[in-house]
Amino acid sequence: MDIFTEDYAKQQDEQDPLRRFRDSFVIPTKSDLARKTLAPSTSHEAGQDEQSIYLCGNSLGLQPTLTRKYMQQYLDTWASKGVYGHFKEIEDSNLAPWLHVDDDVVEDMAKVVGALPSEVAVMQTLTANLHLMLASFYRPTQKRYKIILEGKAFPSDHYAVESHIRHHDLVPADAMVLIEPESPASPILSTHYIMSIIDKHAEETALLLLPGVQFYTGQLFDMVTITAYAKMKGIVVGWDLAHAVGNAAMELHDWDVDFAVWCTYKYLNCGPGSIGGAFVHERHGKVKETEGDNGQSKLEYRPRLSGWWGSSKSSRFAMDNHFNPIPGAAGFQLSNPSVADTTALRASLDIFKQTDMAELRQKSIRITKYLEKLLDRVAGEQEQCFTIITPRNPDERGAQLSVALKPGMLDSVMESLEEAGVVVDERRPDVIRVAPAPLYNTFHDVFLFAKHFQHACAKAIEGKGAQGQSVMGDGGREDRGWSEIK
Template sequence: MKAGQAGLDHARKLDQEHGLLHLRDNFHIPTKAELSRKTAKAPDRQQNGNGNDEPSIYLCGNSLGLQPHLTKKYFQQYLDTWATKGVYGHFTDMEDTDLVPWLHVDDDCKPEMAKIVGALPDEVAIMQTLTANLHLMMASFYRPTKERFKIIIERKAFPSDHYAVESHIAHHNLDPATSMILIAPPKSGSLLLTTAHILSTIDKHATDTALLLLPGIQFYTGQYFDMKRITAHAQSKGIIVGWDLAHAVGNVPMQLHDWNVDFAAWCTYKYLNCGPGSIGGCFVHERHGEVTENPPSQEGEEPTFEYRPRLSGWWGSSKTSRFAMTNRFHPIPGAGGFQLSNTSVADSTAVKASLDVFKQTSIEALREKSLKLTKYLEESLDALAQEMRDSVGRECFSQITPREAEQRGAQISVLLDEGLLDHVMEALEKEGVVLDERKPDVIRVAPAPLYNTFEDVFRFIEAFRVALRGAEGDGKKRGENLGSVMVDGGREAKGWSEIK
């Protein structure tokens, strides 16, 4: 990787070559000054000519995606409707807004959301939140019997998934110690789970497992699992397969319908940019969402409905019956029939804004750019690791995310040498780099192709170099023998902000 001005010029050239640059204009990129200020209100940026209004290097879309400009516009429309129409907002078609009447906000989001996850529109529902949706899905899909009662998950599953699974097992009066199978990496040292290892764990517990629940992309390592193969293999053994897509949705293309996935759930605040804690999404394969209507056997009786058992609420009942206030649940066919409460219009307004940005491209085009961005990040990290090795004489960090492009999404997780994390995070923050840490030693760096650039990656690397050298310098002060760390080829380390 080229450093200094030549490197910056090269990164900018890559931005021009690899397209989609215009999509960044859809987003509010916090400036460095905004990040350090104690006030939330964004000032008029044009007047802020003090040189401190450079955009931050925001590489944290794996945690919280940035705000599209459309969000504010659509929120204002929603607030205006609420203010001027009150309850009529549920039904009234407005001429001067982009939004549909509130009664249909969930349906309005389905087609675009379905494209992002590779589903039929009716297989998708905008509802609840991720953990709540996992619970709802398991209530329907985890139906343990004497013969099949185990749930397989990873040993290092996101804690919420672990708790959810454990509580379902306990809810059925089973013992998690014997009913919960935790897949751990086979070799000590590696945090990755190979497909072969996952399949062999499935085989080992094939006869008594009811459910397999895995993440599409692992939150810590960034590993993207072979969802198609794992799903097919587990299902061939009679196991139901569900996926937690928190880190996969909006990040990698998927084909949930064609892969025959039983169910999936996701949040919308990461790569989907819908805001913190925003409404989640659910996928239920069409074969599980069928509703059969049996005509009444006698005149005067009502028809009956057959459908997959679930925990039900009025918003899952057909729109025609919803306001009839009867006690007869008539589920909407598809994932919509799993909804409980009336949809948060504020949340789904943010979803609409996000999807209207996604509509300007395709998940396939985003992936194409993402592969290049992340490869560039990887190569730059490798070059920096070598540079640090040369100057310090040891490894300062290593990559734990798989090196194979098809086994990862946008994110690369970097394992820092022991004791560096706090200093590195502090130094990065000072330079206006936003990314997240996972204690004790990992930083996660995720260039999101919708708004991140090669230049962002370049600037991150420059700041990371300074941070590492500072951290190593601190170590030196502590009396450790770290060799010459502040000088590279006789040149003092420069902060990235010195390079424009």
């Protein structure tokens, strides 16, 4: 069947083993998005509504239907039990007593990143966790004091690293090694090139921090090879998994990663600013009881910034001011976690645990390839419009394709897409990021996106007075396949 037809997209959806999950999410309708109120003003408006084409899970994942149910249970528990909510099992609730909400999600969270449950903590937010990890893992010496990171790291990572360097009275210009692209023609950092930078600074480098998936280009780094290589050179390795978690299949434990941090509002669908996650390899989470000089027992553990929630559960409420870290990542926790956040994570993981990352990744590769083929077709017809900057090799990318528009087109393209009820996001000056999330996006979503995108490009080119006409007649709003339109 011709892949550029709507029928092909629908057929792919019928054969999709994950298609059942779409109904587990609330897909905003087109008028939901356009309206300035939460509720529809008329029942007519509510009834007549088409689902939007939401390809923005790389920024904010959609709401699972379970989230509202679990949130209501949390609110009802708080309302009806007050402080007893911390301790009491509630028979008609899916949620654990609040004292254990973090433990309750850890096992399922660990599966998503390929870790032992004891290696994962659900806590704070990504940047806060990065600070906590740097406080523990960045121990500069006179010889080894540099941190290697990308020149185009997400700003929060850059700031966090810079602040730790200053905190140790070191100079960022000397101690921060920024990996810039080999050539201005491509922002992609090849593994080989990253390894050459590691080689260049190996002797003086204390720590390497990279993203699992790069937020701007969508590049999926070869975490296995890079981790092994840097560790062989005596460098501590940390990963920012903001765009990788729930997107790429990972085996953090087996890969011997030292630490990793992530957020849960992108492919994990837990809502804006929701709780973060941290991985600490089991090697680093050990707590050993030894005999001190005075014959009294003392605890040996990795230095860290500590809080009461990281201290042993049995003595947490003893208020004796003896920090007794929980072995593993849990010993890095600071505060009692937000129950609203962990409730959203419980809802999300109740979906993830019905599948696994291998199955999600299989669909992700297929649907992203499909998006790529359609975009290539549009590019063939709208030559002046854009190029895909994400690697073409599916092993080197997740669910996101980043499209660099020709200068000056971004506003017009985004406006047309918004009018058509298509949600993607932009990174100025010229990039839009399009992410088919395998849990809830369909091949049909991708087909409709490509149609609207072709129209948006044609309109932007017309607006600029450049050559090139839309080949889609009325702008692709009709429900016809491309083959029929051409």
